[in-house]
Amino acid sequence: MFSLGIDFGGTSIKTGVTVNGALIQRGPLIDTMKSGDRDSLLAAILEAIAELRAAFPGIAAIGIGFPGLVDSVNGIVRELSNVAGWVNVPMRDILHQATGLPVAIENDAKAMTYAEWKFGAGRGFSHLVCITLGTGVGGGLILNGQPYKGASLGAGEIGQMHYSSSGSPAGHYGNSGALEKLVGNKEITERARERYALAGRAMDCGDASPATLAGHAHAGDTLAQSIWDEIGTEIGVVLSDLVWLLNPEAIVLGGGVAKAGELLFDPIRRTIRNRTAAAIHENLQILPATLGNDAGIIGNAALGLEAV
Amino acid sequence: MFSLGIDFGGTSIKTGVTVNGALIQRGPLIDTMKSGDRDSLLAAILEAIAELRAAFPGIAAIGIGFPGLVDSVNGIVRELSNVAGWVNVPMRDILHQATGLPVAIENDAKAMTYAEWKFGAGRGFSHLVCITLGTGVGGGLILNGQPYKGASLGAGEIGQMHYSSSGSPAGHYGNSGALEKLVGNKEITERARERYALAGRAMDCGDASPATLAGHAHAGDTLAQSIWDEIGTEIGVVLSDLVWLLNPEAIVLGGGVAKAGELLFDPIRRTIRNRTAAAIHENLQILPATLGNDAGIIGNAALGLEAV
Numbered sequence: 001m002f003s004l005g006i007d008f009g010g011t012s013i014k015t016g017v018t019v020n021g022a023l024i025q026r027g028p029l030i031d032t033m034k035s036g037d038r039d040s041l042l043a044a045i046l047e048a049i050a051e052l053r054a055a056f057p058g059i060a061a062i063g064i065g066f067p068g069l070v071d072s073v074n075g076i077v078r079e080l081s082n083v084a085g086w087v088n089v090p091m092r093d094i095l096h097q098a099t100g101l102p103v104a105i106e107n108d109a110k111a112m113t114y115a116e117w118k119f120g121a122g123r124g125f126s127h128l129v130c131i132t133l134g135t136g137v138g139g140g141l142i143l144n145g146q147p148y149k150g151a152s153l154g155a156g157e158i159g160q161m162h163y164s165s166s167g168s169p170a171g172h173y174g175n176s177g178a179l180e181k182l183v184g185n186k187e188i189t190e191r192a193r194e195r196y197a198l199a200g201r202a203m204d205c206g207d208a209s210p211a212t213l214a215g216h217a218h219a220g221d222t223l224a225q226s227i228w229d230e231i232g233t234e235i236g237v238v239l240s241d242l243v244w245l246l247n248p249e250a251i252v253l254g255g256g257v258a259k260a261g262e263l264l265f266d267p268i269r270r271t272i273r274n275r276t277a278a279a280i281h282e283n284l285q286i287l288p289a290t291l292g293n294d295a296g297i298i299g300n301a302a303l304g305l306e307a308v
Numbered sequence: 309m310f311s312l313g314i315d316f317g318g319t320s321i322k323t324g325v326t327v328n329g330a331l332i333q334r335g336p337l338i339d340t341m342k343s344g345d346r347d348s349l350l351a352a353i354l355e356a357i358a359e360l361r362a363a364f365p366g367i368a369a370i371g372i373g374f375p376g377l378v379d380s381v382n383g384i385v386r387e388l389s390n391v392a393g394w395v396n397v398p399m400r401d402i403l404h405q406a407t408g409l410p411v412a413i414e415n416d417a418k419a420m421t422y423a424e425w426k427f428g429a430g431r432g433f434s435h436l437v438c439i440t441l442g443t444g445v446g447g448g449l450i451l452n453g454q455p456y457k458g459a460s461l462g463a464g465e466i467g468q469m470h471y472s473s474s475g476s477p478a479g480h481y482g483n484s485g486a487l488e489k490l491v492g493n494k495e496i497t498e499r500a501r502e503r504y505a506l507a508g509r510a511m512d513c514g515d516a517s518p519a520t521l522a523g524h525a526h527a528g529d530t531l532a533q534s535i536w537d538e539i540g541t542e543i544g545v546v547l548s549d550l551v552w553l554l555n556p557e558a559i560v561l562g563g564g565v566a567k568a569g570e571l572l573f574d575p576i577r578r579t580i581r582n583r584t585a586a587a588i589h590e591n592l593q594i595l596p597a598t599l600g601n602d603a604g605i606i607g608n609a610a611l612g613l614e615a616v
Binding site: 069078126127139141143144146148149150151152153154155156157158160161162163164165166173174175176177234237238240241242244245246247248249274275276277279280283284 | 377449451454457458460464466468469482545546549556585
């Protein structure tokens with residue numbers, strides 16, 4: 001069955017049509033900031049939906065994921081982290097009334113988790129944790145063979161767990177030492193700039209983005225390698241806590257920062273091995289996500305079909 | 309239905325008969341250390357079972373919980389933390405063959421969790437975390453309305469999660485800063501002794517046990533109060549991580565250290581409130597366990613009946 005997936009991001013809104021977890025047609029890409037206020041964004045989303053339905057009249061459902069707090073049971077966007085004006089928006093009803101189709105809405109990291117579980121690196125696991133390492137650090141859980149959302153649908157916020165209890169910087173919520181304030185995209189860039197400056201090599205670090213830093217490390221730059229080792233160790237300490245608590249079969253890591261690959265996965269695996277019992281880590285798999293930037297579209301489209 | 313529960317502890321083995329979660333008869337108390345090796349302990353357990361069955365011929369099942377790694381699916385004690393000689397013991401088969409009754413075996417913290425969920429402070433919750441604060445710190449999870457055990461049945465090890473990433477002391481597994489190495493019974497006593505000594509009040513702290521320290525705090529001793537505040541804050545930081553990850557409806561705290569009551573619960577609640585989003589803490593309940601030292605007998609007996 002054709003389904004329409006929408007991945008609402010702080011930078012852009014991606015759209016597409018899927019069949020059985022495969023993206024068969026990309027739709028319009030909407031610039032989140034340029035499109036302005038909520039009504040303009042809604043209009044742009046409805047236009048994209050109309051365009052894709054014209055090409056694929058068989059589209060049976062719509063799924064849309066948002067970067068923030070989403071009440072997936074009642075179909076309401078509670079609050080978005082980085083897009084103003086989206087508070088308590090009954091998005092499921094709005095889209096259903098405009099299109100007549102079944103609609104599902106979800107948090108973006110949970111939609112990505114669903115996609116990787118159904119069609120990606122997490123396929124076949126009953127106890128799975130998915131993590132997105134990007135501007136922020138988000139996550140989703142599959143436990144006892146089903147998505148786990150928690151009492152108020154807010155579970156999986158791995159980026160808010162603490163690395164250092166005393167240390168700055170504070171998280172969004174007063175949670176000092178929050179992981180995402182250490183290993184978010186921007187924070188990695190800042191760390192790289194500082195480290196290269198300290199080493200008297202400010203000119204060498206380029207734009208200091210995670211991608212550039214990974215390039216330097218792959219080319220043999222030991223400073224870049226040591227920064228990745230440090231970042232992987234920090235993530236590994238927090239994931240060790242998660243492993244003690246949830247004893248998952250697999251942890252899938254996606255998002256831009258995870259593209260550093262073994263530079264990051266090596267210290268993560270080593271840290272988890274060093275900080276947990278063999279009985280809970282010996283069969284644990286730490287895997288890269290396989291659906292990349294399309295995970296959002298694919299996961300939301302699949303969740304839309306679940307609502308049929 | 310009558311069921312026989314056995315709570316195998318490092319110090320003593322408690323036995324009893326329950327009906328619908330109520331302990332109606334205590335059986336023999338076995339001294340774990342004094343009873344010697346594994347065969348002597350097994351003989352003492354079988355004797356206790358025979359005695360209780362003589363008094364209650366209607367006993368329909370047996371449940372037994374152990375302080376350590378237990379394979380509840382295959383009925384095998386993998387390893388006990390503080391009792392030597394218990395490695396890969398097929399305890400379910402041994403007891404079943406000796407008694408002819410259905411037998412369940414479980415980890416002690418998980419049996420306590422089951423008891424509090426079915427009959428105690430955790431009744432009615434679908435997303436529940438239970439924690440025992442004693443010599444060590446153990447835990448159990450109820451998620452989506454069912455016990456959650458994880459890939460290799462090792463989930464819920466809250467005491468192994470880290471408070472301080474860098475700090476000593478190391479946990480059993482190389483996990484520096486592990487919560488149970490900060491707030492275990494013995495560690496609280498050591499901390500109290502140090503603190504009173506530093507304040508030039510070594511004579512005032514008595515045996516420095518958590519119970520004594522709670523007595524001092526209740527009597528208005530501000531040093532004792534500040535130590536409890538510190539301990540509650542440390543537990544609260546780790547529980548905040550757990551709240552971000554699992555978004556539970558309730559956290560139930562039991563074990564000897566939890567008897568400090570509001571001295572401990574106050575800073576725990578305050579820390580969770582200060583470190584998490586309102587959406588995930590505003591309806592969260594932090595509750596004292598209600599079944600006390602009998603939770604093990606009651607939980608194991610109930611799990612025994614589940615095996616019928």
